[in-house]
Amino acid sequence: MAGVNKVILLGRLGADPEVRSLPSGSKVTTFNIATSEVYNNKDGQRVEQTEWHRIELWDNLANIAEQYLHKGDSVYVEGKIRTEEYTDKDNISRRTTKIRGTSMTLVSTKGGGTDNDGGAASSPAPQAQRPAPARTPAPTPDFTNNAGSDDSDDLPF
Template identity: 55%
Template sequence: MASVNKVILIGHLGKDPEVRHLEGGNSVANFTMATNEYYKDKQGTRVERTEWHTIAAWRNLAELAEKYLRKGQQVYVEGRIRTRQYQDKDNQTRYVTEIVAEEISLLSSRPAAEAGQLAPAAEAPTTFRQEPELDQLPF
């Protein structure tokens, strides 16, 4: 039987995307996204729990994220979980778990605090998808 690695998130961007342009013409945008859950504790007090997610968008999604996404916007992100490892400057092995975006949809056209910085919603596409033929990561 095949396996499934699928993540669906709806939340708010914690920061503007940071885009890097790599050798070979590839781009990657990294940003954080917060999702909230609410529940009542034993005393009946409403409690909010925020979970932070690291999102990586590649190639055309990176360029679209750089152009349209801003801190505070509500977005829908669909993708897959990836854990990678690297060696830090002290030669310690570190692990990073992130969501590799395959689709991003704008749910709010503008961040609440910075409404004047984005193009009008009519000019911005609302859903971005990874180009199917470029779905393989460079490493």
């Protein structure tokens, strides 16, 4: 049976990304992002619940993250859940869960604005380079004032 392993996150960086270069020549960047959910509990009190996610980006995405991401920035990440087992220094077997990012987009800087090219510090998954879609301007809606006409029967709703 086939399955789907896809994660979509939009959150803020808790610290600047950590970058490592491996002996193989690959580069990996890791960082944590926080996502928050706000709801009212059964007593009607507002509750904010924050989850932290460990993100791991490789090669081209790692380079982009290293260059553009900073603590406090808002980032959109798509990826896959990866669980790894390891033995710590006390010889205890442990598990950790990470998100292996396949695409990433800088949404805004911690100052609230976007980067210089309109917030598009993104890259598709390295294994699936897709051509960028052609951008066509959106049609301008006609907001002319037809105060003298009675077109109430022509409303689309």
